[in-house]
Amino acid sequence: MEVIIKARLEKLNGVSGTDDHFELSAVRVIVGTESRTSQNMVQISGDGVKGKHAELIHEGEFWRFHPLEGAESWVNDKPVAARDIRLKDRDVLAFGNRTQRYRFCLHSTESRSLPNGNEGKLYRETVSASTLFGSVAPLGYFDLKDNCGTGLQMTYSGDQLTFEGILVGSGQKQLIVEVCHPAQEIEDSSGGRRTKPEIRRDKPISLFVNPDPRALWKEIEPADGLPFRTPHTLALRVEAKDHLIIAASRRGRSHAHDGTFREDDVKVVHDSSSGWSVMIVSDGAGSAKYSRQGSRLVCETAGRTILPALVAVEADGSFEKNCERYFNNDRAESLRSLQSALYRTLAPAAKTAQRAIAEEAGRIEGASENDFAATVLLTIVRRYAFGTFVATFGIGDGGVGIYCDGSDDGNAHETIVLNVPDGGAYAGQTRFITSRDVWVSGDEILRRIRFDIVGRFTAVLSMTDGVSDPKFQTDDNFRDSSYWSGLWEELRTEIDFNGEKPEQQLLEWLNFWSRGNHDDRTLAILMPR
Amino acid sequence: MRRLPVYLLLDTSGSMRGEPIESVRAGLRAMVDSLRQDPLALDSVHLSIITFYAYVKVLVPLTPVEQFLVPELVPPDSGPTHLGRALKDVCRQVDREVQKSNASVKGDWRPILFIMTDGAASDKQAFEEAIEEVRRRKFGVVIACAAGAKAKPDELRRLTDRVYTLETMDSTSFESLFRWVSSSIEVNSSSIGVTSEVILPPPPVDVNPVL
Known part of the structure; x- marks a missing residue:
């Protein structure tokens, strides 16, 4: 080494x-x-x-x-x-x-310190004794006299000391190594020879063991009397004739540790008479004090207003015809008509949610709209005989994709990503439904609307960044089907979609461990059946 | 994983020799210990220590807090306090080390800068230039601490409106200062940087805000 x-x-x-x-x-x-x-x-x-x-x-x-x-x-x-x-x-x-x-x-800068270790993890470091202790030559043997309860053992070869073991406990530790300089023949000042006796010295070495982060997380209830109380978890299921929707949302460890509420919210709705399904996920901004109410208003208001608008747009049958034309690559007219219909339905639903937030802010003394900042991912799905129509309107981060798994029939996995996250140069910088610049122009709103029509698909997934960050990390990966297939593999291993309560299993799955990712997590899944 | 970069810019000019510098080191140790007890900080905080007197030294480049070893601080016998030059070097390190988001990379949180000095900037011109440089880096928060009687809080006010004074320079005061810095870091490691308003926990008794 x-x-x-x-x-x-x-x-x-x-x-x-x-x-x-x-x-x-x-x-x-x-x-x-x-x-x-x-x-x-x-x-x-x-x-x-x-x-x-x-x-x-x-x-x-x-x-x-x-x-x-x-x-x-x-x-x-x-x-x-x-x-x-x-x-x-x-x-x-x-x-x-x-x-x-x-x-x-x-x-x-060498000091008598070993590199830091981590509690419960295998530690293996080799250092040279002369680096660690300064001048110790000629070297005899070394013995780890006290490992300070760390579970470490030491071996040596020449002047190379190796410390190894699964670390027990945490904090600042002091190990004691006995260093032996063997007896040696030396020339004295009169020219004769004498034997310099063996010298043994105890040398302290410091080692810091980081605590196991899993053991440090606390589960704290939010203080009594705080407004807009929110349950820590939510699990939903809607069964439609030809598809199933499940969704779950879970308070993140960072919020549990601070005794604050879950700020994500989710809503799923299905209208059996028109066949439309809606999934809304929203992530309240961590820095906005009432963002949990912001995300709730987004989900409730948009969920309430979108269905009547969709039913109206579907009424004369032209929407379905345009979908079919578009699906059959006759896109000259149909694209424009569909965009226009989506602009007239999705944008007003989101705008109504933003107004509901503005009104709520007006009712609370000293509060502003920004105190309710939240993202929105609004997804609408309609299954037709020729294919499935999926459209989204998104403000902020997180993402929506249509995933088509190829593993059963030997095809490649495919993903259609339907949301382009709003990111800034630094982490955590994004846009919210309350951001002024989102609503400045028709083009800016239209840019946020995406749709596609697919024949076969495995699932439509909509998630907040609490799920997309640990599972995809970057925007590039979010467009990479191998990440989607990895996620799908995990989900179908953990969740029996035909079982009694798949939404509860989804909620359990959301508890997964991912280093540095402890935000609220929300995932909604729509799958055909 | 998103990193929270924290830059500590520490004055090690001659006047810090002796007890003050040892107290700073004890304070740093207390700070690092407390960060390691916070699971969010343990996962995200990366620390860099840059010291300055006549010269600027990157004593510890940006390092995950779990790998961090508190370094020796060695002040010279005497010499000027080149705060302006030091701030410029901090900016250079930020440009080099802090990762911004793009399609293939997850960006860091906005960096935090903590400045501790016991004197006034002796490089006035460089300090003037550095004020603008620091502003352009868009730190999540800049906290400045003027330690001892000779420090000039008004000068630091030009860098940030979060200026604090520390009257005594013994180990108790520095320890409570750095513990407060660590709780400020912990607060920031869990907040999302949408608003520019960062809320710091109330400072301890020895640390007084300059209004």
Whole structure:
């Protein structure tokens, strides 16, 4: 195993820089007239450096310094003539060019610390004893006298110590290693020989063990008296003639830990007379204090207003005809008609939800619309004889896709993504139904409407970022069917869609562990049957 | 996994020598310990320590808090306080290390900058330039702490409106300062950056807001 030596050169004059920290056991130094940007600065680089000025090579307890031919160098302000100079910690070395000298102080940042470990995880680190303890040569044997209850064991080979084991407990630990310098024959001042006895010393080594994050999460009930109380979980099922919709929403660990409410919400509706199904998922903004009420208003209001609008649009049969034309690639007229119909149904439903939020904000003293900020993913589905129509209107993150699994018939998996998330440069930056710029123009609204018509499909899935972040990570992956098939595989392993309560199994599944992803999670699934 | 980058810019000029710098180190240790007890912070916080006096040093580049080892802080005997230059280097590190979102990469949370100094910037011109540079980086929050009698809170007010003074520079005060910084970090690791308004927990008794 390669030993990484951490050290740094402290620049004593010249321009301040950030290039003076390195983690290599061999370092080449150039004095930079090499590149325009470095402007007489000293650059340090591990490899690929032309125009070398000097080399620093770490050997056990010291650094070997090789000035290269023709280069001017100084150690502790004395000019260096020979090669192969031993440098100790805190020696000052200097590199020069025609006009200036650059002075550095050598610090090894090694300390008697092992790299941090994690509770319950396998730990295996090999370090050199001379790095850990400074000068200990000549070396005899080493013994881990006290592992401080960490469960670690130590083996050694030469001066390489290996600490290994499944870590028990957490926090700052101090291990004690006994270092033995064996007896040796030495020459004394009178020229005779004598035996220097064996020396044993106990050396402390510190090790920090991070606690198991799973054990740190707390489950705290929100304080009494807070308004807009929300149950921590929600599971829904709607059975239609030719399809099933299940949905579940679960308070995230981060909210449970802080004793705050779930801010996601979900609503699924089916109208058996018209055949339309609707799924709405909404994610209340973490920084908005009443966002749980915002997401609830989004789901309730949009869920209530969308159905009558869809029934009206379907009334004269032209919508179905246009769908069929579009599906059969006769798109010249049908695309425009369908877009127009969707603009007249989806946008008003979302706009009504936004108005409901504005009214609610008006009723509460000191509250503004932004206190109710929430995303919306509104999905409508209608199954026809020729295929299934799916349309979405989305503001914010999370996503909707139509997934077609190919594993049973040997085809490729396919996914049609129906939502382009609103993201910013940094995490957590997105748009909400309350954002002014969403509603500025017809084009901006139209941009948020997507639809497709598919023949065969496995499921339509709509989710908040609490699910899409851990399962897809990036927007590119969200367009990648292999991620969708991975997700579907998990779901169908955990959920018996023909069983008694698949929505409860979905709710259980939402509890999955994913490092760093502890937001509220909501997923709605529509599948044919 | 989304990272929360936290930059700690610490004054290690000559006046910090002795007890103050040891107290800072003890404070840092307390801060890191407390971050590791918070499951959200343990998963997301990445720390960088940059020190400055006449020169700026990236003592610890952005490192996950679970791998973080509290470094030695070595102040020189004397010398100027190049705060302006230090802030510019912080900006350079942010440009280099903080990941912005794109289609194939998950962006970090907006970074947090904490500044602690016990003096006034001796590089006035660079400081002027740095104010604008810092503003352009769009930190989630910038917290500045003026420690001791010689610090200039008014100067720091030009960088951020979250300026605090620390009157005594002993280990108790620094420990409560850094514990408060860690709780501010924890608050931010669970909030979503939609609004620019970041709410900090109330500071401890030793730490006084400059209004």
